[in-house]
Amino acid sequence: MAPRRIDPRSVRAASNDPNAEVLRALYAYAPPDAGAPCTIEHDGRSIAAREGEPVAISLLAAGVDTLSRSVKFHRPRGPMCLRGNCEGCLVRLDGEPNRMACTAPSRDGREVRSQNSFPSAQIDILRVTDWFFPKQFDHHHLMVRYGTTINEVMQSFARKMAGLGTLPERPERAPAPETIDCDVLVVGLGPVGLSVATALARAGHSVCAVEEEPFVGGWMRDSLRWFDRDGRRVCGAEASDRDLAALRAAGASVRVSASACATFDDGTIVIQSDRALWVRPRARVFANGCHESVGAFGDNDMPGIFTARAAARALRYGVRVGESVLVCGPQEDPELDALSDALSAAGATVHRLPEGASLIEALGASSVTGALVGKGESDAHKIKCDAIVAPTSRTPAFELAGQAGVEAAQDLDRQCFAARGDEFGRTQREDVFVAGSVAHGGRSPVRERAIVGSVEAWLEKGRGR
């Protein structure tokens, strides 16, 4: 497997290639080779990495596709979302089980081990399970017909095999939690969360703003399109940093690498790196966006299959997900167009799915070597590629707002659920507000001002009591 690091100089040198414009601006603003070279260890093998980049990116760059094995079938898995939402990159990291390699930064001497596999994630003999159960693993009727003894043996075997990873060598000790009292908790610092949090902080409210990723900006950070800031065209990473600076200047307490995990009437539990926060706000704004899920096609879980955002993120760190990449999804989608251009500029061969065709099956034994595409069975043909940007559904992340008492309403047109809020961001709970795509609201300054107005009205009402 060829290393996939991009030489930023070659992108800079392609100055007359219009497709390379945004990537060039991105690499000028945030050079992907800025981190000091370091070495991490993966299952006993030394891997050259850059300090600060996600471990999963370091491994991808070195051509390691398979990081883990699936829980029942032991199918090979690799990073798919690169944003802490899937199980593809779960590893044992420095003796700690079940760490997502996409959220942990590389640094010298980090030890990455595969788990749930024998002898390793690369070659796992337990893969036979996948072949033994060609369609499904029906645990309700497993071995029942062979009598109780066989069933008991199978049960005890299954129990031994179940679960993810093995216990850490040392007991965990978490530091005492921090309790934060504030006017407003804003969950999710994508473009909408940043804008709403900044306006509320500027109006003099105490704002605690949390973002689960180590940086703010959400999809904008990874986008390979232009953004306008102060009358200038900037890349998504720069736009995100400028918005963060504005939020900080407004006096908000900003927490990154801070995941809101659970919401109760009295507060919200946030975990920030290795510490828990107990946030007790007077109002909550959920601006935590969307989940992404890969469509239903054959072997859609194979290493080498990525969401568009993951492929864009890898580029941000100076890594292309493949040499030959099939980009699926609608024609003339601005994000996908920009991603395809940037992948080409980064030296990959890009194939787009032809009009009307769909991805039928990913081909390959343990990672992607091709794709079967077509308008139907009769029309199906093979495309050779070593990575697939899969068709992806983005659907509102309604769960946290749901825990806070907001109804998750069905959206029949889009076949999904969304947190139910009105155009002012108000919900059935008067102290809970929803903003942006979590409630299917797009990015609109008018709407964001309306949401800020609703939150302020509630805070004002509470003060009068």
Next chain:
Amino acid sequence: MSAKVLLCRCEDVTLAEVEHAIESGQRDIESLKRFTGFGTGWCQGKQCLISCARVLAARVGEFPLAPVTPRPPVHPMPLGMLASLGDAVSVDRLESVGAAGGDHGEGEGER
């Protein structure tokens, strides 16, 4: 060997398994979850809930009225950290959860 279509990656639930479950009578999203175990793994349904709801809708003719109950934690957290919250967060506070969505497995739309 034929390809598998994975609807729930975390718990290895295939399209064939979900279709089999629907055929065997699990015709609402809560029952389907309980039968197949989709959404009970690492990601807690971030990836699979929608895929399974869409397959269900195609088979029974209507999209579920409400999703499965989004239970805490929505993001994996170490038990040590949960334990560390003991003094700050009392049990009676945690019982006042504003639950939304079709709870108690009574099917769609029950509150």
